[in-house]
Amino acid sequence: MDYNSFFTRDYKSLMEQAPRRRLRWTGLHTLLLVSVMVTVSTVLIFVSADAEATRSAVPSPVANESPARRITIPLNFPALQADEETQPLTQPAATAPASTDDQAESALEADWRTVKVRRGDSLARIFRREGLAPTDLHRIVELGRITRTLRNLRPGQVFRFQVDADGRLLAMEYEINRLESLIVTRRDDGFEARAVQHTLESRLAYAAGEIHSSLFEAGKAAGLTDGLIMELVGIFGWDIDFAMDIRRGDSFSLLYEEQYLEGEKVKDGPIVAAEFTSQGRTYRAVRYTDARGRTDYYTPDGHSMRKAFLRTPVDFRRISSRFGRRHHPTLNRMKMHKGVDYAAKRGTPIKAAGDGRIVFRGRKGGYGRVIIIQHGGRYSTLYAHMSAFKKGLRVGSRVRQGQIIGFVGSSGRATGPHLHYEFRVNGVHRNPLTVKLPDAAPIRREYVQDFRLKTEGLLSQLDMHNRTRLALRQP
Numbered sequence: 001m002d003y004n005s006f007f008t009r010d011y012k013s014l015m016e017q018a019p020r021r022r023l024r025w026t027g028l029h030t031l032l033l034v035s036v037m038v039t040v041s042t043v044l045i046f047v048s049a050d051a052e053a054t055r056s057a058v059p060s061p062v063a064n065e066s067p068a069r070r071i072t073i074p075l076n077f078p079a080l081q082a083d084e085e086t087q088p089l090t091q092p093a094a095t096a097p098a099s100t101d102d103q104a105e106s107a108l109e110a111d112w113r114t115v116k117v118r119r120g121d122s123l124a125r126i127f128r129r130e131g132l133a134p135t136d137l138h139r140i141v142e143l144g145r146i147t148r149t150l151r152n153l154r155p156g157q158v159f160r161f162q163v164d165a166d167g168r169l170l171a172m173e174y175e176i177n178r179l180e181s182l183i184v185t186r187r188d189d190g191f192e193a194r195a196v197q198h199t200l201e202s203r204l205a206y207a208a209g210e211i212h213s214s215l216f217e218a219g220k221a222a223g224l225t226d227g228l229i230m231e232l233v234g235i236f237g238w239d240i241d242f243a244m245d246i247r248r249g250d251s252f253s254l255l256y257e258e259q260y261l262e263g264e265k266v267k268d269g270p271i272v273a274a275e276f277t278s279q280g281r282t283y284r285a286v287r288y289t290d291a292r293g294r295t296d297y298y299t300p301d302g303h304s305m306r307k308a309f310l311r312t313p314v315d316f317r318r319i320s321s322r323f324g325r326r327h328h329p330t331l332n333r334m335k336m337h338k339g340v341d342y343a344a345k346r347g348t349p350i351k352a353a354g355d356g357r358i359v360f361r362g363r364k365g366g367y368g369r370v371i372i373i374q375h376g377g378r379y380s381t382l383y384a385h386m387s388a389f390k391k392g393l394r395v396g397s398r399v400r401q402g403q404i405i406g407f408v409g410s411s412g413r414a415t416g417p418h419l420h421y422e423f424r425v426n427g428v429h430r431n432p433l434t435v436k437l438p439d440a441a442p443i444r445r446e447y448v449q450d451f452r453l454k455t456e457g458l459l460s461q462l463d464m465h466n467r468t469r470l471a472l473r474q475p
């Protein structure tokens, strides 16, 4: 068996899967299979009714405070001005370019044509089709960087052209996406372009559910999208193993933002506060953005929901092979080395790099005796060539950071005793020596007061909703 292929394959397929499949992979779907029936309890009906009532009523207290909340889509407009931010999508009267009385009159008569971009369209093609002057096209394109976005049209995008009675282009609106438009207007001396960004209005929504068959089913019943369910898993994934720990009767509740554009919901998220009760233990998390713009989830007392990693899982003598391409000593050919080799004496204890759960423990081809630990939703670590496993550990065992899991050896394809260590983020091999490890630092002292100020309200709102829900449950 190829040295790395076994694990690579699993992770690769995981990577390429949609969120829903990824959820299944975590084992939730096993629970689904085992479960007797999907029962949507009256609780959930109450919950959704409650959530419905909450949705429009609660203004988001974080609306103006978290910069990370604001949807930012890569902008090709270096010239975008802050004061151009909020502008309704269609406002023909306002965008009518009228610099002379004559023009103003013709603008009033002129109508707006809506054109959808077809497959293979370029602006030149659209201009031709619409009978617009190629010279105008040329002048618009020549406006510079701001109109560069016109080079990459995608099918389905919308153009609006305002044309006067003589078929002359007066204005053009290009809807890049729901949040951004480019508006080009005729002036006396040519054209003028400006970028317009439509800001989203965010509202707070509440949802809650109790798990009968799987988190996925319960989440759906509570009205959550796949994305929100995955977000929830991501937040609590360090404390709760969603593949193994979920039991019937576990419950969750959350406050999340819903983003609206002109009264229409365009997307969900982020989650701003959440609670998860698993096997009688309750975990709470709240989202906070500090003054530097760093956003993370914390426990109500300000500890990070994430758990840090040890940079090195073994006391080593030297690094005998680094991450990257190298000549493989035993295979005698160039190969990608997907981890780091730490030379150490046989029998040296190997420590779990972080809190997690063992997802593999056994022999596997060139790896020899190997353990893989899953940490939260995104990270996993692999420890190979062990001489022995620590007794009492099995697949499914929870390990703490620093806990001994095995001992250095040279099992499998190894030239001498060493630990081959791999670090994966979302299934992709990363260099353990340089990968940016999740920052698990608590709230910095200077932000503690601000943290309390901003998160207490969210947490008490969550509590209030939960109390109402429980009260409704009583017969």
Ligand SMILES: [Zn+2]
Pocket (backbone or CB within 6 Å): 321, 337, 339, 340, 341, 419, 420, 421
């Ligand atoms: Zn190695």
